[in-house]
Structures are given as structure tokens and as C-alpha cells.
């Protein structure tokens with residue numbers, strides 16, 4: 148993390164077994180910007196995002212990231228058998244232990260933040276539904292709301308080619324642009340031309356190498 152970049156990765160190499168998926172990839176995500184991560188199927192985009200988020204370790208290379216990173220995927224690791232509601236998943240964003248106890252907002256303020264985020268991602272009506280019953284796109288929006296509640300400094304989204312309708316994609320684009328305007332660094336894997344056109348920066352991967 149530097150004054151200019153929220154996240155900085157250097158020389159990332161990653162292989163599944165012996166199959167190389169990322170080769171010497173550098174990434175800078177500046178504060179206050181949206182970066183589109185583009186490239187053909189199988190280029191290594193999802194693997195890169197998982198490494199940037201810290202849920203996967205590169206065999207070589209380093210990632211400097213701030214404390215609060217939100218990884219927004221459609222299939223988060225919440226077991227379907229776990230009876231959590233949408234609201235509870237979003238409220239997990241208030242569990243930060245990094246803020247000293249006396250500086251943490253009170254219960255009512257936390258509840259208001261959760262309500263506001265649910266409304267922003269258009270899930271207020273589904274707040275008491277079990278999380279496991281949501282569609283992929285709805286789960287993704289719930290995870291985004293969790294990151295908003297947490298006040299994440301970096302948002303990493305893995306948006307598959309299909310799965311979100313046009314209105315939902317437009318809404319997500321707006322929310323991400325707002326998060327960047329508030330100072331966060333946002334990176335979004337996308338096959339969507341509008342997302343690529345509207346991004347401040349584009350990172351292109353092909354065959355596991357950066358080509359742009």
C-alpha cells in the first residue's frame with residue numbers, strides 16, 4: 148500500500164499442479180479508481196483476483212494490500228446448510244475487530260448502516276430470506292453490501308460473463324463508481340463492454356500474462 152496505490156502486486160506466478168496460469172503479473176490499484184480486469188475465458192482473471200484478495204497464495208511474487216478488502220463473488224464460502232439470512236450476511240460487515248471497541252458504532256447505528264446498504268443494493272425486500280436461497284447475482288449484491296458496511300478500502304469483484312441482467316449490472320457499476328469516488332480502489336473482472344468503457348483503468352490478461 149502506498150500513497151498512490153491501495154494495492155500493489157509484483158511478479159505474481161501461479162500454477163494449478165503443473166499448469167501455469169499466471170506468469171510474472173504486476174498489478175497496481177490506485178485509490179479512488181475503478182479498474183476493469185479483462186481477457187478471454189481461462190486467461191487467469193479469477194485466479195488473479197483470488198490472489199489479490201489473499202484467499203489464494205502465489206507460488207512467487209508479493210501483494211501489498213490494506214486491512215479491509217472485500218472479495219465479491221457469486222459463490223462465497225457460506226455453506227448452504229448454514230441458516231443465515233441476507234441481513235445477517237450483510238451485518239457481518241460490522242464485525243471488524245480492527246476498530247477499538249470504544250470507537251465502534253453502537254447497535255442502532257450499525258443496524259442503520261446495514262439497512263442503508265441493503266437498500267443501496269436493492270435487497271431490502273429480501274433481507275430476512277435465507278442467504279442460500281438467493282440467486283448468484285443477488286448473492287453478489289449481498290456480498291457487495293457487506294463490503295460497503297465494512298467500509299472496505301479495496302473491492303475485488305469477480306463478475307462472470309452471465310448471471311447478472313443489464314439493470315443489475317448497471318446498478319452494480321454505479322455502486323462501484325460511488326465507492327471509488329469515496330476513495331476506495333475497485334477492480335472488477337468483466338466481459339461487459341460498458342464496464343470496460345466506463346472503467347478508469349483496464350488490466351488485460353491473455354494466457355496468464357499482462358498484455359495491457
Ligand SMILES: Nc1ncnc2c1ncn2[C@@H]1O[C@H](COP(=O)(O)OP(=O)(O)OP(=O)(O)O)[C@@H](O)[C@H]1O
Pocket residue numbers: 163168186187188189190191192193194195
Ligand atoms: N481449481 C483449479 N484447478 C485446476 N485448474 C484450474 C482451477 N481453476 C482454474 N483452473 C484453470 O486455470 C486457468 C485460469 O482460470 P481462471 O478461472 O483464473 O480464468 P478466467 O480468466 O477467470 O476465466 P473465465 O473468464 O472463463 O472465468 C484455466 O485454464 C482454468 O481451467
